Amino acid sequence: MPVNLALPDPDKLFPIAGVRIGVTEAGVRKPGRKDLTVMLLDEGTSVAGVFTTNRYCAAPVQLCRTHLGQGKGIRALLINTGNANAGTGADGMARAQSTCDALARKLGLASEQVLPFSTGVIMEALPADRIVAGMDAAIADAQPGNWLRAAEGIMTTDTVPKAYSSRVEIGGRWVHITGISKGAGMIRPNMATMLGFIATDACIAPTLMQELAWELAEGSFNRVTVDGDTSTNDSLIVMASNRAGNAPVTSLSSAEGQALKLAMLGVAKDLAHAIVRDGEGATKFITLQVEGGRDAAECRRVAYSIAHSPLVKTAFFASDPNLGRILAAVGYAGIADLDQNLIDLFLDEVHVVVQGGRHPAYREEDGQRVMRQSEITVRVGLGRGHASDTVWTCDLSHDYVTINADYRS
Amino acid sequence: MPVNLALPDPDKLFPIAGVRIGVTEAGVRKPGRKDLTVMLLDEGTSVAGVFTTNRYCAAPVQLCRTHLGQGKGIRALLINTGNANAGTGADGMARAQSTCDALARKLGLASEQVLPFSTGVIMEALPADRIVAGMDAAIADAQPGNWLRAAEGIMTTDTVPKAYSSRVEIGGRWVHITGISKGAGMIRPNMATMLGFIATDACIAPTLMQELAWELAEGSFNRVTVDGDTSTNDSLIVMASNRAGNAPVTSLSSAEGQALKLAMLGVAKDLAHAIVRDGEGATKFITLQVEGGRDAAECRRVAYSIAHSPLVKTAFFASDPNLGRILAAVGYAGIADLDQNLIDLFLDEVHVVVQGGRHPAYREEDGQRVMRQSEITVRVGLGRGHASDTVWTCDLSHDYVTINADYRS
Numbered sequence: 001m002p003v004n005l006a007l008p009d010p011d012k013l014f015p016i017a018g019v020r021i022g023v024t025e026a027g028v029r030k031p032g033r034k035d036l037t038v039m040l041l042d043e044g045t046s047v048a049g050v051f052t053t054n055r056y057c058a059a060p061v062q063l064c065r066t067h068l069g070q071g072k073g074i075r076a077l078l079i080n081t082g083n084a085n086a087g088t089g090a091d092g093m094a095r096a097q098s099t100c101d102a103l104a105r106k107l108g109l110a111s112e113q114v115l116p117f118s119t120g121v122i123m124e125a126l127p128a129d130r131i132v133a134g135m136d137a138a139i140a141d142a143q144p145g146n147w148l149r150a151a152e153g154i155m156t157t158d159t160v161p162k163a164y165s166s167r168v169e170i171g172g173r174w175v176h177i178t179g180i181s182k183g184a185g186m187i188r189p190n191m192a193t194m195l196g197f198i199a200t201d202a203c204i205a206p207t208l209m210q211e212l213a214w215e216l217a218e219g220s221f222n223r224v225t226v227d228g229d230t231s232t233n234d235s236l237i238v239m240a241s242n243r244a245g246n247a248p249v250t251s252l253s254s255a256e257g258q259a260l261k262l263a264m265l266g267v268a269k270d271l272a273h274a275i276v277r278d279g280e281g282a283t284k285f286i287t288l289q290v291e292g293g294r295d296a297a298e299c300r301r302v303a304y305s306i307a308h309s310p311l312v313k314t315a316f317f318a319s320d321p322n323l324g325r326i327l328a329a330v331g332y333a334g335i336a337d338l339d340q341n342l343i344d345l346f347l348d349e350v351h352v353v354v355q356g357g358r359h360p361a362y363r364e365e366d367g368q369r370v371m372r373q374s375e376i377t378v379r380v381g382l383g384r385g386h387a388s389d390t391v392w393t394c395d396l397s398h399d400y401v402t403i404n405a406d407y408r409s
Numbered sequence: 410m411p412v413n414l415a416l417p418d419p420d421k422l423f424p425i426a427g428v429r430i431g432v433t434e435a436g437v438r439k440p441g442r443k444d445l446t447v448m449l450l451d452e453g454t455s456v457a458g459v460f461t462t463n464r465y466c467a468a469p470v471q472l473c474r475t476h477l478g479q480g481k482g483i484r485a486l487l488i489n490t491g492n493a494n495a496g497t498g499a500d501g502m503a504r505a506q507s508t509c510d511a512l513a514r515k516l517g518l519a520s521e522q523v524l525p526f527s528t529g530v531i532m533e534a535l536p537a538d539r540i541v542a543g544m545d546a547a548i549a550d551a552q553p554g555n556w557l558r559a560a561e562g563i564m565t566t567d568t569v570p571k572a573y574s575s576r577v578e579i580g581g582r583w584v585h586i587t588g589i590s591k592g593a594g595m596i597r598p599n600m601a602t603m604l605g606f607i608a609t610d611a612c613i614a615p616t617l618m619q620e621l622a623w624e625l626a627e628g629s630f631n632r633v634t635v636d637g638d639t640s641t642n643d644s645l646i647v648m649a650s651n652r653a654g655n656a657p658v659t660s661l662s663s664a665e666g667q668a669l670k671l672a673m674l675g676v677a678k679d680l681a682h683a684i685v686r687d688g689e690g691a692t693k694f695i696t697l698q699v700e701g702g703r704d705a706a707e708c709r710r711v712a713y714s715i716a717h718s719p720l721v722k723t724a725f726f727a728s729d730p731n732l733g734r735i736l737a738a739v740g741y742a743g744i745a746d747l748d749q750n751l752i753d754l755f756l757d758e759v760h761v762v763v764q765g766g767r768h769p770a771y772r773e774e775d776g777q778r779v780m781r782q783s784e785i786t787v788r789v790g791l792g793r794g795h796a797s798d799t800v801w802t803c804d805l806s807h808d809y810v811t812i813n814a815d816y817r818s
Contacts (some may be wrong), residue, residue, distance in 0.1 A: 055747040056740025087736040089766020091748065122733020123767050227719040232737045280751075310636040310719070310805075311813055318814030324531020327496040328641045331465025338464040341498065356465075357498020358532055396719075401807050404720055405727030 001159075001287040003374050003394065005277040008148055014176040015032030015144035016199040018042035018241025022142035023153035026134025028127055029120060030081030034129060037153040038103070038138045039077035039197065045241045047074040048209035049115070050217040050235035058086035059126075060116040061233055066102075070112045077237065078103050079117040079195065081156050081182075082133055086232035087123035095126040102132040106139060113288040119156055119182065119194045119233055153182040154195055157403060158182050160278050164270040168263035170256045173246040175202035177264050181271035192382040196221060196271055199239040202260055203248040211252060213238040215261060220268035223300075224392045225307045226279035227400070238264075260322040276392050281399030284316050285378040287392055292344075298335055302380060303391035305333035316376070321367030325354050330380060342383030348376065353371075410781050412694040412803065414686040416558055417572040419553035423585040424553035425608040427451035427650025431551035432562035436544025437536055438491030438529060439673060446562040447512070447547045448486040448606065454650045456483040457618035458524070459626040461643035467495035468505040468535075469525040470642060476509075481522045485645065487512050488526040488604065489540055490565050491592075495641035496532035504535040511541040515548060528565055528591065528603045528642055560589040563604055566812060567591050571683040577672035579665045582655040584611035586673050590630075590680035605630060605680055608648040611669055612657040620661060622647040624670060629677035632709075632715045633801045635688035636809070647673075685801050690808030693725050694802055696786040701753075703794040707744055711789060712800035722805030725785070730776030732761050739789060751792025757785065 019041055026036035035122035041047070049068055051061050068074065078099060085092045100114040118126060143148075151161035165178040172303050179198035198216065217236050242248070249257045274376050306312055309329040315322040327346060331338070345353035346369045352362050370376055428450055435445035441679075443611060450456070460470050477483065489506060494501045509523040560570035574587045596814035607625065628646050651657070654743055658666045686694050697715050702708035715721055718738040724731040732754065739752060754762035756779045761771050779785055 052735060054740035055742075055744060056736050056749045056752070084733070087733045087762065087766065089764055091766060121731070122737060123762070124733075125767075190728070232733075232740060310809070314810050314813035317810065320814065322530070324493070324496045324533075324641075327465050328463060328531060331463035331641060333464075335464060340465045353496065353532070355498055357496065358534075359501060396810065398807055400719070400809050401723050401726065401805065401810060404723035405729065 001288050002278040003282050005160050006152065008161060010148045012165060013147045013163055014165040014167060014178050016146070016176055016241055017144065017201045018045055019199045019239065020142040020144055021146035021150045022138040022140065023146060023149045024134050024137040026080070026130050026142060028080050028130055034149065034153040035081045037079040037150050038135070038136050038142060039150070040107070040142050041075050041239060043073065043075065044202065045074070045239055046206040046209045047202045047212040047239050048239060050213050050236045052232060054232050056087065057234050058084055058118060058233040059088060059092035059233060060085055061117045062093065062393060063096050063100065063172070064115045064235060067112045067115055067136055072110055072112045075109050075113040075116055076103055076107055077115045077197070079154055081154060082120040083124055083126050084120050084122045084233050085118040085126040088125060092126060094377065095128040098128050099131050102163050103135055106135055115237065117195055117235055119154065122232060143374065147178050147180060147223035154180065154182040156182060156279050157280055162271055162274040162278070166263045166267050166269045168259050170202060170246040170249065170260055173244050175200055175244040175246055175260065176221045177267050179267045179271050181275055194234055196236040196268070197239070198237070198264060198267055199241065200264060201241045201244040203242045203244060204240045204255070204260065205248055208249065208252055209238060212261065212264070213313055215252070216224055216264055216268040219265050220272040222278045223390060224272045225304060226276060226282070226394055253373045273392055276394050279394035280403045281397040282394035283374070283397055284395045285375050285391060286316060286394060287391070289377060289379045289388065289390050290382065291379065291388040292382040292384055293387040296387045296389045299382070299387055299389035300336070300391065302330055302333040302382065303389060305329045306378065307393035309390050310396055316371065316395035317397045319368070319371040321347070321364060321371045323347065323367060326378065327353065338382065344381030344383065346379040347371070411569050411687040411749070412691050414569050414683055417560065417570060419557045420774040421555045421574060422572055423574040423576060423587050424556070425587050425650055426584055426610045426652040427454055427804060428608045428648065429551040429553055430555035430559045431547040431549065432555060432558045433543050433546040433550060435489065435539050437489050437539055440489055443558065443562040444490045445543045445547050446488040446559050447544070447551060448529050448559070449516070449551050450484050451650055452482065452484065454483070454648055455613065455615040455618045456646060456648050457622040459622050459645045463641050465496065465641050466495055466795055467527060467642040468497060469494055469527045470644060471502065472505050472509065473524045473644060476521045476524055481519055481521045482724055483524055483765060484518050484522040485512055486524050486526065486606070488563055490563060491529040492527055492533055492535050493529045493531045493642050494527040494535040497534060501535060504534065504537040507537050508540050512544055515544055524646065526604055526644055528563065530629060531641060556587050556589060563589065563591040565591060565688050566689055569687050571687070572675045573679040575672045575676050577668050579611060579655040579669055582653050584655055584669065588676045588680050589683055593683045600622045603642055605645040607673060607676055609673060610650045610653040612651045612653060612655050613649045613658055613669065613778070614659045617658065618649065621670065621673070624661070625673055625677040628674050629681040632799060633681045633685045634713065635685060635803060653765065664744070682801055685803050688803035689812045690806040691803035692783070692806055693804045694784050694801070694804060695725060696799060698786060698797065698799050699791065700788065700790045700797040701791040701793055702796040705798045707771035708791070708796055708798035710789065711739055711742040711744070711802065712798060714738045715787065716800050716802035719805055725780065725804035726806045728755070728777070728780040730773060730780045732756065733775060735787065736762065737780055748792065753790030753792065754789040756780070
C-alpha cells in the first residue's frame with residue numbers, strides 16, 4: 001500500500017528525442033512478467049552514472065564502470081529483473097559480458113557501448129541464454145513513447161511503476177526530462193535506489209555529465225532510506241541526447257545550467273520519494289529535517305540515525321507518539337560532544353521537546369494527531385550551528401517482515 | 410517466545426554475602442507489578458559501572474556517574490521499571506535526585522552513596538512520590554536470597570527473568586558470582602543491556618574494579634544487538650563485597666585475577682546472551698563470527714553490519730537461505746578496500762561462498778537445513794588478515810513489530 005503515490009499518467013510523460021525503449025517478457029525468473037528492457041540511444045548521447053558504494057558490487061555494476069570509463073559512447077542499456085547477478089564471482093562477470101556482447105552484435109555496436117543492469121535475487125546464476133533470447137523482441141518493441149512500459153519492466157517488489165517528467169526553457173528552447181526508477185527494499189544512501197534512469201534532450205557539454213549525475217544523486221536518491229540496506233546493484237544513469245536545439249549548457253552554475261539542474265533534480269527527487277512512498281510495507285512518508293548542526297554531514301548523520309531506528313519506525317507504524325525513541329536515536333548518532341540540553345523537537349508544527357526535555361505546553365493528543373497522518377515532518381534542532389539537512393524515509397510495518405520473509409517464495 | 414532460554418532455578422543462584430535485595434510493587438506505571446528493587450550493600454563493597462554511550466543519556470545515568478565519581482562508597486542501588494526518566498531535562502534530574510535523597514535518609518546514608526536506575530518509557534515525568542512511598546516495603550523485603558525476585562523486578566518487555574551464578578576457587582577459597590540483567594529491545598553495543606548487575610563476594614583491590622567492569626562489558630554486553638537502538642539508560646554495575654576471605658586479587662593478569670575474571674565473564678556472557686535469546690520477537694539465536702580481518706575492529710564492524718540488516722534478520726525469521734543478503738551487508742560495512750573476491754561464507758559447517766561467489770558444491774537444501782535451526786552460526790572470512798571477532802544477535806519477526814507498535818498501550 002504505497003503512501004500517496006499515484007500511477008503515472010502516460011500522457012504526462014514526455015518522450016525524449018534520441019531515446020527509444022523496448023520491453024519484453026524474457027522469463028528471467030518467472031514467466032509472464034515484463035522483465036527485460038532495452039534503451040537505445042542515438043549517436044551523440046552523453047551518459048554518466050553513479051553506482052553503489054557497496055564493496056560487494058554486482059557484476060553488471062563492475063561492467064558499467066568499465067564501459068563508461070572506455071569512452072566509446074554508450075548506445076544501449078540492457079536491464080533485467082529477476083536476478084541481480086551479484087555474489088556470483090568470475091562466472092557472473094562472464095555472463096554479464098556475454099549479454100553485452102550479444103546485444104552489441106545485434107545492434108552493430110562494440111560491446112563497450114552497452115551498459116548492463118540486473119536486479120533481483122542475489123547469488124544465483126544469471127540466465128544469460130534467456131536474456132539473449134528475449135533481445136530481438138525487446139529491440140522490435142523500441143519506441144520513444146515507452147517510458148511507462150519501461151517503468152513497469154524494471155519493477156521487482158515495487159507495487160507502483162515510477163516515472164516522472166518535467167520540462168524547462170533553456171535559452172529560448174524547451175528541453176524535456178523524463179526519468180524512471182525502481183526499488184522498494186534494500187534501500188539506503190549511496191545509492192538509495194536499485195535503478196534510476198533519467199534522460200533529457202537538452203544539449204549539454206559532455207564534460208559536465210558526471211558532475212551533473214553526482215549532484216542529482218546527492219540531492220535525491222542519496223537522501224532516502226527504507227531499511228538501511230545498501231544494495232549491491234544500485235545505479236543511477238543520466239543521459240542527455242543533445243537534441244533539443246538549445247545552445248549547449250557549458251557550466252552547471254550558469255543561469256541555464258542552474259535551470260536545467262533544478263528541473264532534473266525535481267524529477268530525481270520525485271523518483272526518489274516514490275521509492276520511499278512505495279517502500280516495502282510503508283504506510284507513512286516521513287521527512288526528517290535536522291537543523292542547527294555545525295555542518296550538513298552531522299545533520300544528515302542524525303537524520304539517518306532516526307530513519308534507521310526500528311523502534312522509531314515501528315512507532316510511526318503504530319501512530320504512537322512515543323517520541324523519546326527519536327531522542328534516543330539523536331543521542332546515539334555519534335556526535336561525541338552533543339549537548340542534550342540544547343535539543344528541540346517538532347512534529348510538524350507541534351513543539352514536543354525544548355532544551356532537551358518535554359515542552360511544558362506539549363499535549364499527547366497533539367502528538368497523536370500528527371502521528372496519525374500519512375505524511376509527517378520531524379524537525380530536530382541540535383543547537384550547535386546553522387547547517388541543516390533532510391532525509392526521507394518510511395515506517396516499519398508487519399508487511400515489511402512479510403514481504404522480506406517471503407521474497408523468494 | 411525466547412530462544413532456548415530456561416527460567417532460572419532459584420536453588421542454583423548463590424546469595425552473595427554483603428548484598429541484600431528487596432523488591433516491591435510501587436505502582437510506578439501500572440499496579441500489580443514488581444517494579445521497585447533495592448540492593449543494599451555492606452560497608453566495604455567496591456562498585457564500578459559502565460554506562461550508555463548515548464549522548465541523550467537519562468537523568469539516573471548522569472547521577473550514577475556523578476555519585477560513583479565522588480568516591481564516598483556506594484551502599485545502595487535503587488531500580489525502578491515503568492519509566493526511564495530520560496528526555497526529561499532539568500526536572501528529571503531533580504526527580505532522580507529526590508529519590509536518592511529519600512532512600513539515603515531512610516538508610517542513614519549520604520545521597521551520593523545511592524545509585525539510581527530507571528527503565529521504561531522515555532520522556533515522561535518520573536513518579537518520584539510513588540517510588541519514595543514504596544521504599545519502606547522494599548527495604549523490609551531485603552535479604553541475600555532475593556536474586557530471582559530482583560531479576561523479575563527489573564523486567565520490562567522481557568518474557569523471562571535473567572539470572573546466573575558461578576563460583577570459582579581463588580587462593581583456596583570459593584568465591585561466588587551472581588548477576589541479573591534485563592532488556593529485550595533498544596539493544597545495541599555500548600552498552601547492550603538496559604540494566605545488568607553482577608556481584609561477587611571475592612576480595613579484590615578497589616582500584617581494579619573499573620577495569621574489570623570494562624572488560625566484562627566488552628566481552629559480553631558490548632557484543633550483542635537486538636535492533637541496533639542504543640538505549641538512553643544502559644548500565645552495567647559490578648560489585649565486590651570482599652567477604653569471601655580470599656587473599657585480595659591485586660592484578661587482573663595474575664592467575665587469580667584471570668580465574669576470577671573468567672568466571673565473572675561467564676556470568677556476564679550468559680546474561681548478555683539471555684537478552685538476545687529473549688530479544689523482542691526473537692525466534693533464532695545467531696552467532697556471527699568474522700575472521701580473516703586486519704584487526705578485530707573491522708571484524709566487529711562487519712559482524713554488526715550483518716546483525717543490523719533488516720533483510721538478513723527477516724531471512725533468518727523465514728528460515729530462507731537468501732544468503733546474498735549477508736554478502737550485501739558485508740559489502741556495505743564500510744571497509745573501503747575490501748576485495749569481494751576473497752570472501753568466504755559458512756552457515757554452520759556448510760560452505761556457501763568461496764572466492765566471493767557461490768561454492769560449486771553448495772546445495773540450497775543444505776543452507777535450508779541450517780536456516781531451520783533455532784541456533785545458527787554464520788562465519789565470514791574476509792581474507793585480509795588474522796584477526797576475528799564475534800557478535801550475537803536474533804532475527805526480526807512479526808512479533809518485533811507487534812511488540813514495539815503496542816509497547817505503550
